[in-house]
Amino acid sequence: MNTRLWIAQGILAVMFLMAEMMKLMQSKEKMAWIEDFSQGQIRGIDMLEALGVLGLVSLMFTDIMPILTPWAAIRLALTMVGAFMTHLRRKEMVPIDVMNMILFAIAAFVAYGRF
Numbered sequence: 001m002n003t004r005l006w007i008a009q010g011i012l013a014v015m016f017l018m019a020e021m022m023k024l025m026q027s028k029e030k031m032a033w034i035e036d037f038s039q040g041q042i043r044g045i046d047m048l049e050a051l052g053v054l055g056l057v058s059l060m061f062t063d064i065m066p067i068l069t070p071w072a073a074i075r076l077a078l079t080m081v082g083a084f085m086t087h088l089r090r091k092e093m094v095p096i097d098v099m100n101m102i103l104f105a106i107a108a109f110v111a112y113g114r115f
Contacts, residue, residue, distance in 0.1 A: 001113060013057050
């Protein structure tokens, strides 16, 4: 079970880091959902995602307060709920929403397994 959890944590970390890089590389015009949020909210979302990735991997790996790892997974799962709701509100039912649901399920699995 521990190996499966580590694989899931690695997948989540890579996927969220790729999403962060995509947000940094793309222009604001290409990300339509950004219109719904202020610059401060976008930075807050990005910071929480980055901290979630850090909490997923480093806390368990270094054995520094590993109890925070499932909480980081819960936070990332909630981020995916927010992303899904944003796309739903904007009537953007695209393959991204399927990915949001998959990432939510993986994060929920990690949270459950690490608690």
